[in-house]
Amino acid sequence: xxxxxxxxxxxxxxxxxxxxxxxxxxxxxxxxxxxxxxxxxxxxxxxxxxxxxxxxxxxxxxxxxxxxxxxxxxxxxxxxxxxxxxxxxxxxxxxxxxxxxxxxxxxxxxxxxxxxxxxxxxxxxxxxxxxxxxxxxxxxxxxxxxxxxxxxxxxxxxxxxxxxxxxxxxxxxxxxxxxxxxxxxxxxxxxxxxxxxxxxxxxxxxxxxxxxxxxxxxxxxxxxxxxxxxxxxxxxxxxxxxxxxxxxxxxxxxxxxxxxxxxxxxxxxxxxxxxxxxxxxxxxxxxxxxxxxxxxxxxxxxxxxxxxxxxxxxxxxxxxxxxxxxxxxxxxxxxxxxxxxxxxxxxxxxxxxxxxxxxxxxxxxxxxxxxxxxxxxxxxxxxxxxxxxxxxxxxxxxxxxxxxxxxxxxxxxxxx
Amino acid sequence: xxxxxxxxxxxxxxxxxxxxxxxxxxxxxxxxxxxxxxxxxxxxxxxxxxxxxxxxxxxxxxxxxxxxxxxxxxxxxxxxxxxxxxxxxxxxxxxxxxxxxxxxxxxxxxxxxxxxxxxxxxxxxxxxxxxxxxxxxxxxxxxxxxxxxxxxxxxxxxxxxxxxxxxxxxxxxxxxxxxxxxxxxxxxxxxxxxxxxxxxxxxxxxxxxxxxxxxxxxxxxxxxxxxxxxxxxxxxxxxxxxxxxxxxxxxxxxxxxxxxxxxxxxxxxxxxxxxxxxxxxxxxxxxxxxxxxxxxxxxxxxxxxxxxxxxxxxxxxxxxxxxxxxxxxxxxxxxxxxxxxxxxxxxxxxxxxxxxxxxxxxxxxxxxxxxxxxxxxxxxxxxxxxxxxxxxxxxxxxxxxxxxxxxxxxxxxxxx
Numbered sequence: 001x002x003x004x005x006x007x008x009x010x011x012x013x014x015x016x017x018x019x020x021x022x023x024x025x026x027x028x029x030x031x032x033x034x035x036x037x038x039x040x041x042x043x044x045x046x047x048x049x050x051x052x053x054x055x056x057x058x059x060x061x062x063x064x065x066x067x068x069x070x071x072x073x074x075x076x077x078x079x080x081x082x083x084x085x086x087x088x089x090x091x092x093x094x095x096x097x098x099x100x101x102x103x104x105x106x107x108x109x110x111x112x113x114x115x116x117x118x119x120x121x122x123x124x125x126x127x128x129x130x131x132x133x134x135x136x137x138x139x140x141x142x143x144x145x146x147x148x149x150x151x152x153x154x155x156x157x158x159x160x161x162x163x164x165x166x167x168x169x170x171x172x173x174x175x176x177x178x179x180x181x182x183x184x185x186x187x188x189x190x191x192x193x194x195x196x197x198x199x200x201x202x203x204x205x206x207x208x209x210x211x212x213x214x215x216x217x218x219x220x221x222x223x224x225x226x227x228x229x230x231x232x233x234x235x236x237x238x239x240x241x242x243x244x245x246x247x248x249x250x251x252x253x254x255x256x257x258x259x260x261x262x263x264x265x266x267x268x269x270x271x272x273x274x275x276x277x278x279x280x281x282x283x284x285x286x287x288x289x290x291x292x293x294x295x296x297x298x299x300x301x302x303x304x305x306x307x308x309x310x311x312x313x314x315x316x317x318x319x320x321x322x323x324x325x326x327x328x329x330x331x332x333x334x335x336x337x338x339x340x341x342x343x344x345x346x347x348x349x350x351x352x353x354x355x356x357x358x359x360x361x362x363x364x365x366x367x368x369x370x371x372x373x374x375x376x377x378x379x380x381x382x383x384x385x386x387x388x389x390x391x392x393x394x395x396x397x398x399x400x401x402x403x404x405x406x407x408x409x410x411x412x413x414x415x416x
Numbered sequence: 417x418x419x420x421x422x423x424x425x426x427x428x429x430x431x432x433x434x435x436x437x438x439x440x441x442x443x444x445x446x447x448x449x450x451x452x453x454x455x456x457x458x459x460x461x462x463x464x465x466x467x468x469x470x471x472x473x474x475x476x477x478x479x480x481x482x483x484x485x486x487x488x489x490x491x492x493x494x495x496x497x498x499x500x501x502x503x504x505x506x507x508x509x510x511x512x513x514x515x516x517x518x519x520x521x522x523x524x525x526x527x528x529x530x531x532x533x534x535x536x537x538x539x540x541x542x543x544x545x546x547x548x549x550x551x552x553x554x555x556x557x558x559x560x561x562x563x564x565x566x567x568x569x570x571x572x573x574x575x576x577x578x579x580x581x582x583x584x585x586x587x588x589x590x591x592x593x594x595x596x597x598x599x600x601x602x603x604x605x606x607x608x609x610x611x612x613x614x615x616x617x618x619x620x621x622x623x624x625x626x627x628x629x630x631x632x633x634x635x636x637x638x639x640x641x642x643x644x645x646x647x648x649x650x651x652x653x654x655x656x657x658x659x660x661x662x663x664x665x666x667x668x669x670x671x672x673x674x675x676x677x678x679x680x681x682x683x684x685x686x687x688x689x690x691x692x693x694x695x696x697x698x699x700x701x702x703x704x705x706x707x708x709x710x711x712x713x714x715x716x717x718x719x720x721x722x723x724x725x726x727x728x729x730x731x732x733x734x735x736x737x738x739x740x741x742x743x744x745x746x747x748x749x750x751x752x753x754x755x756x757x758x759x760x761x762x763x764x765x766x767x768x769x770x771x772x773x774x775x776x777x778x779x780x781x782x783x784x785x786x787x788x789x790x791x792x793x794x795x796x797x798x799x800x801x802x803x804x805x806x807x808x809x810x811x812x813x814x815x816x817x818x819x820x821x822x823x824x825x826x827x828x829x830x831x832x
Contacts, residue, residue: 010629011629011631011640012439012442012455013442013446013452013453013454013455014442014443014446014447014452014642015439015440015441015442015443015444015446015447016443016629016631016638016640017439017631018436018439019439019455020434022457023428023431023433023434023435024431025431026428026429026430026431027430027431027432028431030429030430030431031430031431036429036430037429037458037459037464038429038456038457038458038459038464038468039428039429039435039455039456039457040454040455040456040457041438041454041455041456042453042454043453043454048453048454051475052454055471059467070607070630070632071607071608071611071612072607072611072619072630073619073628074628074629074630111612113612114608114612115608115612131807152632153812154808154809154812191486191487191488192487192530192531195487195488196487196527196529196530196531203488203489212489212490213426213427213432213490214486214488214490215427215432215433216486216568222432224427224432226430277728278722280701280704283705283708284704284705284707284708284709284713285696285701285702285703285704285705285707285708285720285722286701286705286708287701288696288700288701288704288705288722289699289700289701289702289704289705289814291700291701292699292700292701292702292722292724292774292814293700293810293811293814295775295776295777295810296777297700297724298724298725298778301724302724302725302727302728303721303722303723303724303725303728303732304701304720304722305719305721305722305732306694306701306704306708306719306720306721306722307719308708308713308714308717308718308719309714309718309719309762311718311762311763312693312718312719312761312762312763315761315762315763316719316721316732316761316762345728345731345732346725346727346728346731346732347727347728347731358708359711360711361711361712362714391547392570393570394709394711395709396569396570398705398708398709
């Protein structure tokens with residue numbers, strides 16, 4: 001049973017919009033044990049859509065399409081699917097009632113001539129759209145299934161989860177099973193060092209458990225083992241731990257699992273009843289944004305003082321003006337005072353601070369772009385700071401800076 | 417001259433990693449007037465790569481490949497390209513010296529048996545990697561060019577910009593020209609309302625200037641007109657403005673251009689010498705993160721107090737505890753006090769605040785998930801607040817919440 005994804009929309013191919021439906025679908029279907037073949041993005045032009053469709057029908061059994069179902073004239077998916085399968089477009093009563101109900105859900109009235117949402121290729125399946133207005137479409141022929149949903153991510157996602165997958169399962173067109181993966185998340189050592197110096201036989205040793213991938217992350221490397229059918233996940237995890245314990249890599253593992261660091265922090269802190277707060281200069285709110293993306297973060301995260309100006313560092317975090325004057329805003333001393341100030345202002349158990357130079361401007365010979373000082377303070381009197389140097393552009397540096405501080409927080413939470 | 421992109425890596429197809437190289441390349445090549453055909457993501461398995469390669473060679477002249485050039489055993493791109501074109505893999509002295517220099521740049525020593533970065537298909541072009549270690553590859557045959565770079569975004573991007581595009585231009589394999597686009601960014605009115613109610617003939621009226629797309633954004637719709645060759649951008653822009661001025665849509669345009677709202681804010685505030693700050697509860701630092709992604713934001717952005725707890729709202733922003741008790745943390749009154757507190761603490765000209773319920777938990781019948789209060793305060797005594805209601809999941813709501821407040825800030829900056 002092979003599946004794949006076609007994203008339709010010229011905006012995806014002049015870089016105005018980044019497709020995220022493909023990657024989301026990939027993760028979703030892969031985790032259900034379905035073989036996901038590929039992601040194809042094509043313009044909303046007839047020839048391109050037909051070529052992509054034909055290729056997909058050749059190699060896959062279920063094809064998910066997103067985009068091109070909207071109300072404007074560049075939304076051509078319906079017409080092209082109808083032409084391809086030799087169907088006329090007709091007014092569908094089922095579709096009209098779905099659209100009408102969707103409008104009512106948002107307290108609006110629908111006028112059919114606004115968008116022709118109820119015009120559907122004849123003999124096509126019509127599906128509800130739980131998070132939007134335009135209905136989805138399906139067609140089954142010669143063992144191949146085509147399913148089309150609007151491109152707006154929340155509409156696409158809910159349609160796949162709530163409509164398409166249950167429908168495919170009910171019609172026995174797919175059978176899903178959980179696919180087990182073991183993820184070992186490491187930091188502090190580059191990929192080639194792992195496989196050449198720290199653990200030269202690791203690739204072979206881990207490959208015995210399943211299919212291995214090595215994935216560089218913002219800081220560090222994830223080792224991912226996709227297990228074969230019938231493997232016992234816990235048993236294999238213990239054997240993987242044994243293998244790695246015998247190598248020098250063991251000190252670099254920060255998680256035997258696949259949570260993001262922010263998810264892991266929220267989980268551990270809520271479990272242990274630890275609260276934390278931030279003081280952010282160079283990360284500019286990114287660390288706080290990441291933590292608050294996690295539902296439940298309000299149970300442990302008190303907040304973050306984003307202090308871009310020196311004045312704000314003094315006013316809000318009580319950083320001493322003489323510290324900034326003597327050592328600079330980007331210094332271990334300022335970082336430590338920022339962390340202490342954040343802990344006090346937010347009344348948190350642990351505080352982490354970031355001050356550094358994300359560039360492109362602001363670097364000096366002594367403190368070039370990429371310089372980062374992090375500081376920390378805990379209610380148990382564990383205070384400190386560290387200075388490191390990274391490379392990259394502004395966007396990448398903010399990410400690496402943030403990661404470095406969150407890894408430090410994880411370490412402090414573990415020993416708190 | 418047609419171009420396209422193939423991203424290689426199984427991690428892209430089980431959703432562990434979201435490809436961003438394709439979208440970045442699309443934007444880059446499109447803006448240079450090159451015809452960009454498609455984005456294809458495939459597993460790092462021989463059959464899949466060959467199928468994708470063959471399809472690309474059939475329809476495009478220049479094919480950019482990312483991924484599969486790393487040091488581990490799942491990095492198979494070199495071997496497959498060699499096989500496909502019937503070449504042996506040989507040790508390349510040029511490649512070895514490039515790799516050695518790259519290692520030296522990072523102050524490291526290179527041992528050839530660590531990664532075989534210098535093993536290259538014979539007769540292939542070898543390219544430097546300005547931001548990484550592994551070299552890039554190129555091959556030209558029968559009018560078709562293949563260019564391969566590592567998948568790490570900063571390496572891929574710098575290789576395209578600094579190496580591949582200059583090389584293609586020098587070899588006369590491409591000729592670039594600026595492609596002009598007009599972007600009209602609107603908010604506050606849904607797509608179908610624009611084209612049915614506010615401006616029923618707008619699609620036809622704007623299509624006379626070029627190829628029109630209508631792109632839903634986080635809040636609002638972008639209208640994008642890609643101009644034909646030889647069009648005068650300024651002249652067309654004025655004619656587009658005339659067309660829209662005659663419709664009811666004119667009040668909903670927030671920008672005649674293609675900057676992000678955060679870029680536009682930083683530009684306008686630096687130009688006018690206006691400073692601003694935030695107080696964020698439900699957006700959790702996202703607004704601050706967005707602003708600080710813009711280089712130059714330190715000229716106008718003072719910072720943001722991310723206050724998740726009520727205690728922090730009181731301590732840092734001086735919100736009155738009786739206000740929270742009487743009206744709730746999510747209320748117009750609390751929002752306005754948060755904004756005033758932020759303006760005072762950060763000594764800014766304008767402050768914006770957000771307090772709301774991003775969900776999935778925390779909603780009540782009176783204030784369901786999606787409820788947002790924004791507040792504002794200026795040094796000229798313009799204070800106020802507004803309450804709105806959105807739908808979506810946590811991630812989407814944070815984005816919409818943030819956008820709503822930034823639009824308000826833009827309005828305040830315009831009239832300040």
